[in-house]
Amino acid sequence: IVYMNYNVINLAKAHLVFYPCPLNINFLWNYGFLLGIVFVIQIFTGVLLATCYTPEISYAYYSVQHILRELWSGWCFRYMHATGASFVFILTYLHILRGLNYSYSYLPLSWITGLIIFLISIVTAFMGYVLPWGQMSFWGATVITNLLYFIPGLVSWICGGYIVSDPTLKRFFVLHFIFPFIAICIVFIHIFFLHL
Secondary structure, eight states: HHHHHHHHHHHHIIIIISSSOTTTOGGGGGGHHHHHHHHHHHHHHHHHTTTTTSSSTTTTHHHHHHHHTTTTTTTHHHHHHHHHHHHHHHHHHHHHHHHHHHHHGGSSHHHHHHHHHHHHHHHHHHHHHHHOOHHHHHOOOOOOOTTTSSSTTHHHHHHSSSSSSSHHHHHHHHHHHHHHHHHHHHHHHHHHHTOO
């Protein structure tokens, strides 16, 4: 076990601390690292918020209000999570623009894994927007899921029926919880392909 831990530490040092990089890079190369930090903060605050959230249409809004008003620093974690989602996308767009500017599409494996992470982030953000279950999130979920009606059976599979309702909220909560962990695994693959 000690030998395995030693290898993991050496691997982390080789890719995060002692990785050779050219001298002519500028501040634009910080966006990926900042994105990783914000992503970890999102997962941490999301796990804490998920412990007190109730994914049921009758109680979802009230559980969010309970988190905001009754839990110690619940308002802070909720607003950190909501604001962090905006920062994830701001930093992602800057990271993508840097890649387009410096022709990183010539690294196809790294580019494709980055696009997969981006798409997972979009889907995760949409499902997170639906979770407080107010009027805006209900109608937002209805409109976006109705855009998928041209694929037979997809909406009834996603929503658990033909309309957005309680099974939809439960499925969105589970997927909103699982997708960031899948994205973290793809981030490690993204870094691996970048360092080939």
